[in-house]
Amino acid sequence: MADYVIVTDSSCDLPSELAKELELVVLPLSFHLNGKEYHNYLDEREMPIGEFYRRIRAGEPCTTSAVNVDAYKSAMEPLLQQGVDILDIAFSSGLSATYSSAKIACEELAEKYPGRKVFAVDTLAASLGQGLLIYLAVQMKRAGKSIEEVRGWVEENKLRLCHWFTVDDLNHLKRGGRISGATALFGTMLNIKPVLHVDDEGHLIPMGKVRGRRASLDALADHMEQSADDPASQTVFISHGDCREDAEYLAGEIKRRMGVKNFVIGNVGPVIGTHSGPGTMALFFLGSKR
Missing domain, CATH: 3.30.1180.10 (Hypothetical Protein Tm841; Chain: A;domain 3)
Structure with missing residues (x-):
């Protein structure tokens, strides 16, 4: 396994096959459509995107929920236990509490695993804007850049x-x-x-x-x-x-x-x-x- 992995959330809106090819760990946000909760997996396993828009057009009420701290820790901790570092590239803090959850989870896990690097970056981006930053970060990782170098590039270029x-x-x-x-x-x-x-x-x-x-x-x-x-x-x-x-x-x-x-x-x-x-x-x- 690679020495570090890039983690993100499903608001990146990357096509499922591309996310898989980029070797990402993607945590799903949730949406509540007409009172029922669904997880927003990129592969649409809980609801096809066409059905979602058909129901939105029909006027069904929908709300969304951020990824919580426990979900981040559950996804990240097994990676750290395997000796892998983590760079989380998260949904804009201006639009969601997801980055706040990621930051708290990273801080708690960094304290628990002092030998590992666990970073969270607020992309200040949404949808495929977040996806584009992640895509470029993966290209840098594949070119041999360290976790610190990739983190620094995203921070310096996200605006x-x-x-x-x-x-x-x-x-x-x-x-x-x-x-x-x-x-x-x-x-x-x-x-x-x-x-x-x-x-x-x-x-x-x-x-x-x-x-x-x-x-x-x-x-x-x-x-x-x-x-x-x-x-x-x-x-x-x-x-x-x-x-x-x-x-x-x-x-x-x-x-x-x-x-x-x-x-x-x-x-x-x-x-x-x-x-x-x-x-x-x-x-x-x-x-x-x-």
Whole structure:
């Protein structure tokens, strides 16, 4: 076994096969749909993502829960007992208590196993933004970088990880308190689509608005064109809320404009999808700043 493993949580939204290929340990967050609890495993073993979005569209109520300290300790302790160090790369503290749980678990386990290294990093990222940081961290690990070097790189570069989002249904943002009821009502009537990003504190904030779905997708590409570092050399990540065709359109537009060749396209999972809704489109890349 490797001298250290990378641990994360399911809000990273990485496709299941990619997470397996990257040799990650992934802890599931939970969601409560219509009063029943499900675990958000990346392989969708408890609920297919299509069913989740069908039920959300039908108006079933849903809430989410963070990974708790005990779950982290249960997953990490057997690794430490085998003599393996741990780097946890966690969901934004600005959106979830998951990083707080990870940090507490790491501190307690580091005290119990003084010969081992147990680190937690707050990505200040969400969905495939978190996934992209993890993907890049694994590439560094495979290139022979130490756990300290990878941890340091993630800390130093996480605020270069650009997140740009749009949503199709404003009512989900209204329920989450991101916009007012009046804004949702009039925005829906006028076909207004918000453009949002994740800021340096890891919060999802509105940055603008456009009229029409296609214009909102083009706005995401516009932001990348304005701020990406050497985009043609990057692997760009795109996540979508049950709207694969729109994700393919966005990828095509980015390829046409900026010569990007490599993409990872995946679903916005239930943890983010509960709050952003079907039709969410999110774009992730490295830039000069968020």
